[in-house]
Amino acid sequence: MSDIKDIIKEENLVYKKTKVLTDNVMHYCPGCSHGVVHKLIAEVIEEMGIQEKTIGISPVGCSVLAYNYLDIDWQEAAHGRAPALATAVNRLYPEKYVFTYQGDGDLASIGTAEIIHACNRGENIVVFFINNAIYGMTGGQMAPTTLPGMPTSTSPYGRDVKTTGQPLVITELIAQLPGTNYVTRQAVHTPAAVRKCKKAIRKAFENIGQKKGTSFIEVVATCNSGWKLNPVKSNEWMVENMFPVYKPGDLKDE
Amino acid sequence: MAKVKGAIKVDVEKCKGCGLCVVACPSKVIDLAREVNGKGYNYAYMANPDACIGCANCAIVCPDSVIEVYKVKAEMA
């Protein structure tokens, strides 16, 4: 048997953190899906060699500080307004790779108008929609995406659909808009899902180079702090409860 | 016979002890330490190092990107 010391040598390295991620310690809770998605975006940017050409628009939500973690150019938008800011940046710098990174509160609540119109105009951007069915940053309040009966700090007895409606499945709406060319729903809860999600991210960034219009990637995600479950249990809960409502897979690929 | 042998290096001080790598490992290599790091987290470590195949599953699911993966083809008697 070879000794661990003989294996852990530079020449045997097969995986390490991409340099597009900074060395800053992420402020996210242990096990938060945001970190995994950040890593995948960073890896795709490195592999495509577009670090100098990529501009991210960060949201309001837990990922407000995303600009501390990906070593690219960034703008930070007012709550929900990332697609409007991305529109401006993309029109000023049409050769750049512009993306928004938004939570479900940001994109599907306060920012519903901005995202619908940007996608309808077919802005040549990538949209990352991190759907954890809750307002994570502010303490786990109900979002439009919260599941029926799901307890949150503002629906302690579970979401009552009689008064608050059904979960807003906004990605299905987005897929109907002619401005979008690629609309997919992914997750990052297993190694296989992570690999698949990375392929989707690569395709979306390549679409920008081909000026195809809006590529939209929903990532069904966990917020273990807001859900009051541990990270491993959160992934299990997500598969069991989120996937039936937010079904993983491609909705549109033109 | 050549057999693939792997090993991981965890940045202990940056690990948050979330346990996602533990369930992602197909060979049950990883466990969370009883000791904690400077932030108070039970960090991940190779509890069963001989079983590691260097597949990197643990590293790609790690939200904090604190795992490095190494792999060799070891000659077996």
Ligand SMILES: Cc1ncc(C[n+]2csc(CCOP(=O)(O)OP(=O)(O)O)c2C)c(N)n1
């Ligand atoms: C104009 C405005 N309204 C409300 C808030 C408070 N606020 C901050 S984050 C947030 C929701 C974030 O939820 P989400 O977008 O789902 O992100 P997560 O933290 O879950 O990733 C709200 C309502 C704000 N910062 N600005």
Ligand code: SF4
């Ligand atoms: S509150 Fe939720 S979304 Fe925010 S960092 Fe913690 S787990 Fe992630």
Ligand code: SF4
């Ligand atoms: S997945 Fe990463 S942060 Fe979580 S326990 Fe494993 S090494 Fe630590």
Ligand code: SF4
């Ligand atoms: S590299 Fe593969 S086998 Fe080794 S610890 Fe990680 S997941 Fe387990």
Ligand SMILES: [Mg+2]
């Ligand atoms: Mg959210």
